[in-house]
Amino acid sequence: MASLKQVAELAGVSLMTVSRALNNPEKLSAKTYKHVKKAIDELNYVPNFSAKNIRGSTGKTIGVLSLGTATTPFSVEIILAIEKTVRQHGWHSFVINTFEDDKQEMEQAAERLLSYRPAGIIVARNGLKEVKIPQKLRNIPMVLSNCVTNDVDVASYIPNDFQGQFDLTELLVKKGYKKPLCMYIPEDAIAAKERKNGFEKAWFNQLSPQIPEQHFMIGTPHTYENGAKPLEKLLENNSKKLDFDIIVCGNDRIAFLTYQLLLSRGFRIPEDVAVVGYDNMVGVTHLFQPSLTTVQLPHYEMGKQAALHFIEGRNSIGENLITCPLIIGQSC
């Protein structure tokens, strides 16, 4: 690979002239620029990032600590958004993937992160959760994307789960549904509480008397393989007539299970019972038949805003709630 020096030699000029041709072309006379440019193209010269970066770390590199991306790959969009955003502003980014439960891995990840001397670090997570920040990272400028922490005072960009569920529920009320069955995600999830509040706030506003007792239920944790179990039990008791007209699923995976369960028992969606989800999983949710009404987790926006936090030099601290847009389908 060619270096500045080689380009300079080929062009018969000094190092600095080539450097300027690359970074401040306006400081060169038109003809020397043209001359140097020719040499650059001829040698296929590309600046050496490491060499640039070594000098006083210009502060245009962002390190990304990506946690648990493997288990739910729907959050790649966060990473993609970061990369695209920094690129647009002439910054750089690099990603370290790891898993939070492995403490040793976390330590190593922190070291690798620091070895790039980033101006700041974005900690991103596949699903909203509280994260522990490695000790070594606590002195570096940091911002959180799709996670929160108690270890340091930082800004975080997280989904507005309350608003998302609220908007969805308002739609349901407007459409005239009266008897909801809610299968929330596990209680310990941060999003669970917000969404539950969002639902109840929107629902009680209009329909406080009509809430059936069983409207509130909890799905099972982690893999969600048993996410529709509550529904299954209800169907066992009364397999013909449903005691609810709308099933509010804690996420699209629960909705996925719910669809199969309902369809296999001969219920039509939405004629016999409507279904809504949450997440809008890229690559999957658009395959629901009928198309699923759901709420989109703003992965892209969370990544973008986290990146802009550094690029624009924002100094804020605390939670920034990102709107979750409604995705309207045929399932309600």
Added chain:
Amino acid sequence: MASLKQVAELAGVSLMTVSRALNNPEKLSAKTYKHVKKAIDELNYVPNFSAKNIRGSTGKTIGVLSLGTATTPFSVEIILAIEKTVRQHGWHSFVINTFEDDKQEMEQAAERLLSYRPAGIIVARNGLKEVKIPQKLRNIPMVLSNCVTNDVDVASYIPNDFQGQFDLTELLVKKGYKKPLCMYIPEDAIAAKERKNGFEKAWFNQLSPQIPEQHFMIGTPHTYENGAKPLEKLLENNSKKLDFDIIVCGNDRIAFLTYQLLLSRGFRIPEDVAVVGYDNMVGVTHLFQPSLTTVQLPHYEMGKQAALHFIEGRNSIGENLITCPLIIGQSC
């Protein structure tokens, strides 16, 4: 961030002693090592990657050009495997995500890749396909993961789709299925041909006479939203009795559409008709009810082998077929 120099000053030794403490501790006396180590810990010193990399590029850094990851995020595993593998061997990697259809982006991606002066480049893709290699990258050592190319002579690590579909089909024959309905992925996909061959080879081996004419069909491209249309048409004509006992889906997304279609028409899986898929999409496939029998795309292994290609200094060229393991569920 502390530098070698600062550590040296704190420890009252020269730069080199600190450098050796990090890279060749055995060359130091036990007591100076201990002394220096203390200073290193005290300052939370982490070596500067750029500074290391600047010197003659030791050749332990791999650049990854990841194509189209956003559209089907199931391939994160490739990236993860690469990162994990290089790390285990003391190498480094960095990833540039881009989209092949944007030619300008590809050029820029190539430049950014080169700016890190990698010892080699892995080109990875979300789905198996032929890729164009940017001109600037054609002189760098390269290996392909889940893609192939005609532009350069390189090694590629791709799924053995023939073997995968062959093994699956053998299982079906063994189980006694007689009348298959195949809904392949679009013909222009490389995998389509291999899988079709795999199916036919395994099926004709045993059951050549009994192949019904309609066993061969093609799904629709890209989003797969219409992937089960052929089945839908068949059901319109004859909605009561099925003329097939096993539906072979080109991938798990088609299988999901098929599930919904069958269940909504009152057919039971696998009692009335069995279903099998292909891909084993991480985070999704395990939610099928009943659990889906499918074939796993070896994303992790493709990434790992591509990384090892450089790490072990393999010199081979051409296609390396990675086994696709059978995932046996309750759907057949």
Added chain:
DNA sequence: CTGTTAGCGCATTCAT
């Protein structure tokens, strides 16, 4: 407008 000097953080080489 262009060139020279110096130094970023580190490891290779050679000395002690």
Added chain:
DNA sequence: ATGAATGCGCTAACAG
């Protein structure tokens, strides 16, 4: 066993 000198590719600061 430890240190000093040198240079990797590049740019900020100064000189001309």
